[in-house]
Amino acid sequence: MEPPSPPSSFLPEPLIHKILAHLPPKDAIRASASSKTWRSAWLSSPILSIDETKLPFKATHFFDYAHRSLALWLERCNHRGFNVHKFSLCANITDDQSFSRFVQLVSMAIKRDFKVIELQSCSDEFWVLFNSTPLWLLLFEPKLLDVLSLKSFGILIAGSLVGVSSLKKLILSCSCIDDNSLKNLLSCFPLLENLVLDYCFGFSELHISCPKLRTLEVKYYGISAPNVVIKAEKLESFVYIRALNSPGVVRFLNCRLLTSLRIERADFGQPDAIDDYIKQIPLLENLALLDCGLTGTGSFVISHSSLKSLRIQSCWGLLKAEINTPNLCCFRYCGIIFQLSTFRYSSSGLVKAEIELATGSIERTEWFWFVELRNFLEIFSKCNALKLHCYIHGFTEELRDYNLLPDPFYEAKHLTITNRKLPIADYARLVGAMMKLFPCVETLVLKTECAKIFIEFNEDGSLSLKYEEISNMCDSDEYDRIFESIIVVMDDIEKVSQV
Numbered sequence: 001m002e003p004p005s006p007p008s009s010f011l012p013e014p015l016i017h018k019i020l021a022h023l024p025p026k027d028a029i030r031a032s033a034s035s036k037t038w039r040s041a042w043l044s045s046p047i048l049s050i051d052e053t054k055l056p057f058k059a060t061h062f063f064d065y066a067h068r069s070l071a072l073w074l075e076r077c078n079h080r081g082f083n084v085h086k087f088s089l090c091a092n093i094t095d096d097q098s099f100s101r102f103v104q105l106v107s108m109a110i111k112r113d114f115k116v117i118e119l120q121s122c123s124d125e126f127w128v129l130f131n132s133t134p135l136w137l138l139l140f141e142p143k144l145l146d147v148l149s150l151k152s153f154g155i156l157i158a159g160s161l162v163g164v165s166s167l168k169k170l171i172l173s174c175s176c177i178d179d180n181s182l183k184n185l186l187s188c189f190p191l192l193e194n195l196v197l198d199y200c201f202g203f204s205e206l207h208i209s210c211p212k213l214r215t216l217e218v219k220y221y222g223i224s225a226p227n228v229v230i231k232a233e234k235l236e237s238f239v240y241i242r243a244l245n246s247p248g249v250v251r252f253l254n255c256r257l258l259t260s261l262r263i264e265r266a267d268f269g270q271p272d273a274i275d276d277y278i279k280q281i282p283l284l285e286n287l288a289l290l291d292c293g294l295t296g297t298g299s300f301v302i303s304h305s306s307l308k309s310l311r312i313q314s315c316w317g318l319l320k321a322e323i324n325t326p327n328l329c330c331f332r333y334c335g336i337i338f339q340l341s342t343f344r345y346s347s348s349g350l351v352k353a354e355i356e357l358a359t360g361s362i363e364r365t366e367w368f369w370f371v372e373l374r375n376f377l378e379i380f381s382k383c384n385a386l387k388l389h390c391y392i393h394g395f396t397e398e399l400r401d402y403n404l405l406p407d408p409f410y411e412a413k414h415l416t417i418t419n420r421k422l423p424i425a426d427y428a429r430l431v432g433a434m435m436k437l438f439p440c441v442e443t444l445v446l447k448t449e450c451a452k453i454f455i456e457f458n459e460d461g462s463l464s465l466k467y468e469e470i471s472n473m474c475d476s477d478e479y480d481r482i483f484e485s486i487i488v489v490m491d492d493i494e495k496v497s498q499v
Helices: 013-021 025-032 036-043 059-077 096-112 133-139 179-186 273-279 367-380 424-437 476-498
Strands: 047-051 086-091 116-121 147-151 154-156 169-173 194-200 205-209 215-220 227-231 237-241 249-253 260-264 286-290 299-303 309-313 320-324 330-335 339-344 352-358 385-391 412-418 443-447 451-457 463-469
Touching (some): 047 059, 059 086, 059 096, 086 096, 096 116, 096 133, 154 179, 179 205, 205 215, 273 299, 339 367, 352 367, 412 424, 424 443, 424 476, 451 476, 463 476
Parallel strands (some): 047 086, 086 116, 116 147, 147 169, 169 194, 205 227, 215 237, 227 249, 237 260, 260 286, 286 309, 299 320, 309 330, 320 339, 330 352, 385 412, 412 443
Antiparallel strands (some): 443 451
16 A cells, blocks of 8 residues: 655645745755655746755865756756746856856756846955856857846957847846947847846946837936936836936837936936927827936926926926927925926826925925915816825924815825824814815824824715834834824814804
């Protein structure tokens, strides 16, 4: 009579895959020997990962171990028809010898025609350049390779290579690559659709010329940000984030299909510079400007007939703007109050606006700041849904007298107030003042130093109150006093509304 199978043999294969993925390769191999089910699951696992940082082997011993493990895996899965989705290899590459052994491992692995290959160097001196031409020649061989990711590499390609790869997505992260190597590299992938350059360095000017490229993401860090010149007829989405310490210049050539553009930490200079950029992109629908400089004037102009979504965040030099966007349906802004002389948006359909305002200094909490707030919001009076976030540093005497508040603003539906230093006795007055200023609000979130307080106003006039603890700085009695204080003013507002 045969002994019963161990309980682990009855686990479904996807669950065994997850267990093996969390084990070091050495332990995964041992686990695969426990039963036929586990052996089959190890061979059919969609991910093959070998990571030197998670193993006790170093230098030559690691490459010997990795070679044996990979050879064993290839031997067992040969002629079985298993399809592995991703191969991941991380090793300490310090010299030509270690790079050569790294290339040997890649040469063994690509025989399985992976769809995704992730290669990483864990060396502290990852900027050292090695002649990586042999590696790229290998990576052209797989017929099913869709995604290639390289992290912390020094990439040196001496001459041009023949572009025969089927690669659709290329990710270079924290890698050193010079201008000539980058040019040679991009010319190798005629079918490339997605390109990510994540904090790479070594090049002085970035020229992107890919006929089938659809998405491009450039995060640049270096002593000086490069000029970025894009020539991609089918490009639809572009994200550009520059270094913290230097401005960047972006030029578009033949990107007429671009629909989504995000630029972060770029200096546009003249007021009409932004407008000049987007006029070159007739189909642009989504635009985000984050932490962008406005040298001298502190103003910009945006005029675009196709734009549907606009996000402006942390452009602290902004003083005034003109926005002429007749089809705009979504507007998000984070910063201080500025002069919006022209703001044209869609007159039909749902128009959503989310405004996040910071006072900037304690002086801005005087009564006139709320008058400025009321006047600033007037331009959003036709929005179907207006969400407002306010950062207030204090609570002035004027706000305690509701008769001194500005005229009510009826369009705001969702309100968030952040006030870290408000005494408990003033919570009710602050909520009451905001309810007077925004009488049609549906949800109100009060962020205090120790908790988030959520108030939801129901259709029958009642309200729901709950909180989410942020820190242990307040005890339960203090929460109760806050709630009791707010409920008192809510009762008073309900009585007034009934009258």
